[in-house]
Amino acid sequence: MNYIQKIKRLYSLSENVNYGFSENQILDLEKTLNLKLPSKLKEYYLELGKEESLNYCFNRLLKPENEIGFSDDDFLVFYEENQNVAFWGIKKDDLLQENPPVYGNYDTIEQSDWEIETQTIENFFLLMAVFNGTLGGLQFNGNYFGEIDAAIVKSVEQNYTLVSEISRENQKTYTDEFYDVISLSFDQENNCTGAFIGSSDQERFDAILDHIDIDWSYLSYDDDEASDENEDED
Template sequence: MNYFEKIRHLYGIPENENFGLEESEIIALEKRLNIELPVTLRKYYLTLGSHEALNYAYNRLLRHEKVWVSQDGYLMFYEENQGVVSWGIKKEDLLLPDPPVYGNYSNDEANPDWHLEFPLEACLLMLAVYNGVLGGLLFNGNCLDAVGPEVVNYIKDNWQELEDISSSSQRIYTRDYAEMISLSFDKDQNCSGIFIGTNDRDRFNNMLDHLDIDWFYLSTEDMDDEDDDEEEEDE
């Protein structure tokens, strides 16, 4: 599968379904900024750019009228939900079909803190995973506390690490691009958090059965509460 197919598979988006912007909106964006979008980013906007769960569950793909160019020459197209981190592409790289993406880890435009992330296709998958485990996928959970080495080793042995979208501080694992695990690591490489997500309840239950974690949040608990409320209303 290519990166677009992996994203569609993870979110259950059929190949024949389009969740994109209108061509006219992309043209308006390019005219407004006097740029041409990279082929990959243009394709993403035109096919998946308006899918709510994928692009707006937590972090945000910038809508076409919100895309902007920073004062130091980056095309800014994605931002963290609180605006602390944002992602962009150098203007001189825009003609590359799959240019490198940089993350600015400062919300002060005058003093940016740029870090090289991944090529654009891989970065879009990474951002899709982050949004998925943080609410974009129907079944998701997290624990923002230390995760024991035995759990980390179990994950390493039973899920595939996606090295093309992993870093020393955030490692991502999958089974069949249908379930995702993201592990956070501190500077001493101790696991300091875990995020999981899938659109399949059986897969989710299986993950919970095999991961010995004191979860901070599980989406199924919200679902169960909603079911209880509906039953009370029916009585």
């Protein structure tokens, strides 16, 4: 599967439906910027760019009209963190590449330089699909902040596949054929210190809960229970 197919499967998006901006909108953007977008960036905008749950539930894709543009130091900025404290972009010199690397600017007091985020645009969009999905974009999602037993981590490693292209030493993502995702956080001593999970399939989500038997900080089921309680009060 390519990255578009992986994302569509994870979010249960139809292969026969277009979720993107129009060709004219992208052509107008290219005319405004006086350049051709990298083909993989253009592909994502055309196929998935307007899907709300994927692109606008947490961190957000910048829209073609009046949002995408160059930073003062010549990065084409196309994605922003949900509180506007971080941005992601492509070096102007890399824009001729089909699938260039993506850099992040976290604009902290100590450092505001651009740092490599992913080696390709494809990997960046897959990374953000997982990140946004586990933080609310996927129908079933949850998170836990705290130490997780090594036996639970081993169970995840044995029963799910590592997504190596978007995993790092401090954040590793696992999946079962992209019907679900598990993202585990690690400290410098390789202790697991957090988990983020998500799926569009309730049975698969419940199977993750069986594998990671902890007192979750948040589950999307919590919202359903709160809604039911509010209805009972009314």
